[in-house]
Amino acid sequence: MSLTLSEFSLIDDYIATSATSRADVCVGIGDDCAVVEVPPGKSLAVSMDTLVAGRHFIEAVDAVSLGHKALAVNLSDLAAMGAEPAWATLSLTMPEANLRWIRDFMQGFFAVADRFGVQLVGGDTTRGPLSITVQIHGFVDPRKMMRRDGANPGDLIYVTGSLGDAGLALRLQQSGKLDIVRHQQLLRRLDYPTPRVTEGMQLASIATSAIDLSDGLIGDLGHIVQQSHCGATIELQRLPCSAAVKQVIAESSEWSLPLSSGDDYELCFTIPADNQQQLQTLAATLDSPLTRIGAIEQQPGIRCVNAEGAIVDVESGYDHFK
Amino acid sequence: MSLTLSEFSLIDDYIATSATSRADVCVGIGDDCAVVEVPPGKSLAVSMDTLVAGRHFIEAVDAVSLGHKALAVNLSDLAAMGAEPAWATLSLTMPEANLRWIRDFMQGFFAVADRFGVQLVGGDTTRGPLSITVQIHGFVDPRKMMRRDGANPGDLIYVTGSLGDAGLALRLQQSGKLDIVRHQQLLRRLDYPTPRVTEGMQLASIATSAIDLSDGLIGDLGHIVQQSHCGATIELQRLPCSAAVKQVIAESSEWSLPLSSGDDYELCFTIPADNQQQLQTLAATLDSPLTRIGAIEQQPGIRCVNAEGAIVDVESGYDHFK
Numbered sequence: 001m002s003l004t005l006s007e008f009s010l011i012d013d014y015i016a017t018s019a020t021s022r023a024d025v026c027v028g029i030g031d032d033c034a035v036v037e038v039p040p041g042k043s044l045a046v047s048m049d050t051l052v053a054g055r056h057f058i059e060a061v062d063a064v065s066l067g068h069k070a071l072a073v074n075l076s077d078l079a080a081m082g083a084e085p086a087w088a089t090l091s092l093t094m095p096e097a098n099l100r101w102i103r104d105f106m107q108g109f110f111a112v113a114d115r116f117g118v119q120l121v122g123g124d125t126t127r128g129p130l131s132i133t134v135q136i137h138g139f140v141d142p143r144k145m146m147r148r149d150g151a152n153p154g155d156l157i158y159v160t161g162s163l164g165d166a167g168l169a170l171r172l173q174q175s176g177k178l179d180i181v182r183h184q185q186l187l188r189r190l191d192y193p194t195p196r197v198t199e200g201m202q203l204a205s206i207a208t209s210a211i212d213l214s215d216g217l218i219g220d221l222g223h224i225v226q227q228s229h230c231g232a233t234i235e236l237q238r239l240p241c242s243a244a245v246k247q248v249i250a251e252s253s254e255w256s257l258p259l260s261s262g263d264d265y266e267l268c269f270t271i272p273a274d275n276q277q278q279l280q281t282l283a284a285t286l287d288s289p290l291t292r293i294g295a296i297e298q299q300p301g302i303r304c305v306n307a308e309g310a311i312v313d314v315e316s317g318y319d320h321f322k
Numbered sequence: 323m324s325l326t327l328s329e330f331s332l333i334d335d336y337i338a339t340s341a342t343s344r345a346d347v348c349v350g351i352g353d354d355c356a357v358v359e360v361p362p363g364k365s366l367a368v369s370m371d372t373l374v375a376g377r378h379f380i381e382a383v384d385a386v387s388l389g390h391k392a393l394a395v396n397l398s399d400l401a402a403m404g405a406e407p408a409w410a411t412l413s414l415t416m417p418e419a420n421l422r423w424i425r426d427f428m429q430g431f432f433a434v435a436d437r438f439g440v441q442l443v444g445g446d447t448t449r450g451p452l453s454i455t456v457q458i459h460g461f462v463d464p465r466k467m468m469r470r471d472g473a474n475p476g477d478l479i480y481v482t483g484s485l486g487d488a489g490l491a492l493r494l495q496q497s498g499k500l501d502i503v504r505h506q507q508l509l510r511r512l513d514y515p516t517p518r519v520t521e522g523m524q525l526a527s528i529a530t531s532a533i534d535l536s537d538g539l540i541g542d543l544g545h546i547v548q549q550s551h552c553g554a555t556i557e558l559q560r561l562p563c564s565a566a567v568k569q570v571i572a573e574s575s576e577w578s579l580p581l582s583s584g585d586d587y588e589l590c591f592t593i594p595a596d597n598q599q600q601l602q603t604l605a606a607t608l609d610s611p612l613t614r615i616g617a618i619e620q621q622p623g624i625r626c627v628n629a630e631g632a633i634v635d636v637e638s639g640y641d642h643f644k
Contacts, residue, residue: 026365031469033462045356046459050446052448055448078355126372126378128374128377137368212354227353
């Protein structure tokens, strides 16, 4: 049923109270199904993601951040398609009905939902090992949506925001070197990623392809070039990185943070070279910077070049694109 | 992303091969989102259910049956709304990539999907404790859909099919008395439930309310009377039961199998008394019988009466509706 709360009836109050209430929701939580209206002329974009304790997060993680992230990573998928967010469903599997944990989780979840105008319309709660599945629903113009298979040789490759911050935060955390005051900004990038929803919606009419960076630039751009039957060159010195990430690169002379650490949830997209002027006009209206990092080419695979244009072997441990 | 197969890339072949290919799917498995089209004039009905190993099924359960059931229980929710099935998403969390298990699971899943014209359009695969989340999507006429809050005093209560078979199979299984030859039909009712999709779509224009029987008649009808702010009387001798269930009732003089055992996935619905003739005409076209089992009344709560019209205390152990 739409929201099976029989096992945890005490938590109804926390889950059934989204601040966002949309006019296009005919039936919300509490019936066999939720019933919703897609506007005329729009297609429906849907994406589902599961986060499992011990795999995607440690069980002791802050529940507010987990609630934020569970919805944000799904919104990031919508952003990569250029879609406008609308509704979410949530399946929460928990070992016990810890009311404080649930309240915190839903607080994080609803903060993101309300910011992006998303209404929670249904789902399921079950007893079991901690795991969260969210499905997000949004509207997209089928003529403008950004697919992974639309890149063409000659297209320019861009990313939003900066790369490697979340990866650096995770690295510091895992090595016990994280200073929560000094590294506050980095940690926020890991625990409270901002899905580039506005950017995605605006870019949809310009870009030929897009993907969100959840697994790292090389891996995710790899999906674009594979599905578009082409290749790419990345200019390392163009990669947009924070001062902290730049320092690690300077000290270690290796590029894994911006190239292959995940969890940044920035967008990587391609545009025809002719659309550069249009993109610059658009960029001025957006919160996050847009940086050109390379170009799409006919030759399959992804090559990284240094400031002198020489190919750098940065990914020897990777078997995705050898 | 729409279907994250990075952790289990070997299983792509099994999951990405639905026989059903719908014209209203613009983007299926393999991009950030699936993109689909809702027909003009229709609303979208969605429902999400999670099945957790050790809670909803034993880990050793036959994977074909589990795949069947994971989709069938969701289709049952659509049926209860009167909706026409369209697309599913699937999140599969598994401790290991057991290819034989996955092949069997998807065989059961796709057999149901193909029978009801459902295309799998996306989802997620992750490593973790065994658990399955399915979201189903269907079309419904918002003027006809069957909600839980539409029953009125004077309405007649009906159920599809027969009640208690799945509960009896489970009881025999748990007590070690199940004979897989002799009890084949009962076991099929437990392991391969038939969602009453056609029935639900046909009933939508006649019924005032409906719910699917996943938790048992008293509990599920309880949702209808609570949300419709009314009550109900059930006539015990009218309950449609198989010979095997009738025998248990005769021997034990207790009615828990048809009243409170779950997993039958029949529909319980209400119609105005004036619609009886229309219902009889409709019943002649349906595969499963429709049986009148009682009536909606103003007085809250659910009462069960015997052949003489005397109230029988059948649910003393239940605190839902005391």
